[in-house]
Amino acid sequence: MTSIYRTPAGREAVAAWCHERFDRWAVAHERETTVAHGTPTHVVAAGRGEHTVLLVPGTNFGAAAYLPLATALAAHCRVVVADLPGQPGLSSGERIPRAGRLDWYGRWLTALIEKTARGPVTVLGHSLGAAIALAADSPLVRNQVLVSPGGLTRLRITPAILAASTNWVLRRTPTASARLLRLMHGPAHAPRPELVEWMTLVARHVRSTADPGEAAVAGREVPRAVVVGESDVFLPSRKLAPAVRRTLGVELQVLPSAGHLVVEENPERLAELVTGAQESGT
Template structure:
């Protein structure tokens, strides 16, 4: 195991995301209600981990019955302040193609355990994801992560991982916080309501994008009940270097307020050896703004992973090249 990752996760009670027990109940009820009303066929499961219970949404399993059983699964990791229940547009687009697993990160608003470490957080999340991938999916999978989830995917190392897709990922460069961002964030934190939440989401989106009512409601719930976190710092170079072992892709919005393409694109090329895809007109909230485009990008990495796996099997087969 890499020395960059703590040997064991902390107690789930070490640093709770929630302000109190009632706040946790309110967030969990919102998530359960949203998933209960979601018309896409799905199931939920709870997997015990060293950081407490992991709640995982599973959808798209009908794709296996339709003759796509050889397709790697997809494991999607939401970003800071988001959960599976708050990322349904992208999950639906991915589920139309095959199995997708979506764990709520511990220490983030959602249905998983509330605790998170006070230091080495991104590396800790990487180890936790490996535990979930190996214990829940237990098959080849392409891991997809947005923002904080992207950093966690870059930090993760598992024999079941056959590809990575990092969407506006933290972990490569420091996120930029502008006066415009602060001007929308502070009112949202101090006096949260749907109008202030929508204003913040507009800043985080591309020009002219209008956030959904559900997203504004969710962000209001988060501000009222949760303790947000700072953006994670860049990952250590040795951790990022091992990402080159499997096919990878990076996407960023043309108008990403936190990760401008002029900073992220060169970093992705230098550190990961990939040319980041810049999505015209989009901002930081790619899972809501461009779900179909992202699902198509994941398809590309899935195809690369299948091809790489076939080539490896041919090399290892008796009499093969």
């Protein structure tokens, strides 16, 4: 296996940024590195409650980049945020082979749930994290909230996204990061400075991965809510809604004014969806 990081110093720079963000986080929390499916996995836990919400990040995002959503969730329940192995953050930096990748991640998530769960579990997966949630078959999971889910339909790559992504990979500057992030937000939202810092670090120090591939839904069925922003540049609702209905048998919920990073733009709304799912059992 090969590292996702260009250099050891690059890995250290990413780790330092993550530690600094957690050190500055005003919410009381605990951090640990455990071993799930044979792989070192960093998790951070905050909040209290009888349920556990396990937040699974998307491509190129680590746990420290999800603190606004983690804050909103921790106000209602116990939340555990994991750094994905094979993605930038504080877990293993060894790249997960593309062949069978989602199946591997599904087994990893099942093992991680067993390690971290207290009471019934809601898995909240964003983008790649949603595809991973679908691949897991843990009996401890009561429901899933899938946000901007990858793997159900092909990502739309517009000329603007292609140009911004290429510029981000080649130039590796804050300006290039901000340009790409603006396209990933809805038109009424601007990226946080911290997120611009993060994406610039990723561009400089990480060999980025592609889309998650086709999602494989595990055999065990659980109640699901599926959410997308109405301005998601990668997953237009008109394409995603039929795929969600066909594959998962539920209706897609569309959040107004939000983009692909609805986790940034509407953290309180997502926390309400999770709380409602826990209370209703759906």
